[in-house]
Amino acid sequence: MWFEVAIILTGAFAAAFVTGAAGFGDALIASAIWLQFFLPAETVPLVVSCFFVMHIVLIIMMRGELDFRYFWPFLIGGAVGVPIGASLLMMVEPATFKMVAGAGLIAYGIVMLTLRNLPHIKAGGQLLDGFVGWIGGILGGFAGLSGFVPGVWCTQRGWARSQARGVTQPFILSMHGMALGWLAYGGMVNTQTGQRFLIAIPAIAVGGWLGLKLYRRFDEKKFRQCVLVILIVAGALLLANPGGA
Numbered sequence: 001m002w003f004e005v006a007i008i009l010t011g012a013f014a015a016a017f018v019t020g021a022a023g024f025g026d027a028l029i030a031s032a033i034w035l036q037f038f039l040p041a042e043t044v045p046l047v048v049s050c051f052f053v054m055h056i057v058l059i060i061m062m063r064g065e066l067d068f069r070y071f072w073p074f075l076i077g078g079a080v081g082v083p084i085g086a087s088l089l090m091m092v093e094p095a096t097f098k099m100v101a102g103a104g105l106i107a108y109g110i111v112m113l114t115l116r117n118l119p120h121i122k123a124g125g126q127l128l129d130g131f132v133g134w135i136g137g138i139l140g141g142f143a144g145l146s147g148f149v150p151g152v153w154c155t156q157r158g159w160a161r162s163q164a165r166g167v168t169q170p171f172i173l174s175m176h177g178m179a180l181g182w183l184a185y186g187g188m189v190n191t192q193t194g195q196r197f198l199i200a201i202p203a204i205a206v207g208g209w210l211g212l213k214l215y216r217r218f219d220e221k222k223f224r225q226c227v228l229v230i231l232i233v234a235g236a237l238l239l240a241n242p243g244g245a
Contacts, residue, residue, distance in 0.1 A: 012200035013207040020211020023165040024147035026051040032237040045193045048176045055173035066166040073126040074133030081137025105235030109228045120158030146175035161223040
């Protein structure tokens with residue numbers, strides 16, 4: 001019992017700290033720890049329930065610091081993409097995708113940290129933003145990885161950190177909410193999920209608070225570097241644990 005509690009607290013704290021600092025990464029970090037000990041059917045409901053709540057709290061706490069003007073095209077695209085991704089589970093192994101995505105994230109993060117003066121992408125407007133949200137929705141429905149493509153895209157757009165977090169945090173919140181609804185409808189949210197959720201909440205609160213304090217110490221350059229490092233770590237986690245959810 002105490003070992004299980006320790007695992008839940010460790011995954012919850014680490015994921016919440018990273019998300020508080022960077023605005024995304026919760027599912028990747030928590031799953032990388034929890035899937036070593038829990039079944040995917042146990043882990044996924046715990047992830048989406050815990051961090052759905054956390055993103056609500058973070059957005060409320062940061063409501064005066066976030067710029068949501070670029071968010072809506074991503075939400076519309078993501079809502080269309082989620083059921084498509086869920087359908088792809090019948091045809092493609094998520095582990096195959098995660099291996100490719102992990103290598104891509106590592107390569108992208110290293111290149112962007114090394115080549116700091118690459119031009120930002122200004123073309124495409126809301127239509128292209130919606131397309132990126134659609135991809136994020138597909139990947140969220142397919143493998144629970146809704147946040148990293150919008151996270152990369154916000155970096156390439158050259159948006160300020162308030163604008164980047166104003167996209168990634170509500171986007172992940174929305175995708176988690178949709179996933180939680182589907183899981184509850186399918187009977188995968190149960191008493192065990194609720195018990196583990198209650199155990200995780202204190203660690204999420206402390207980790208998110210500390211991560212948010214770190215975020216507020218960042219300038220734009222440090223924030224960008226933090227996001228790129230998180231992408232590299234996320235890629236490594238995907239490669240280390242491609243079979244997780």
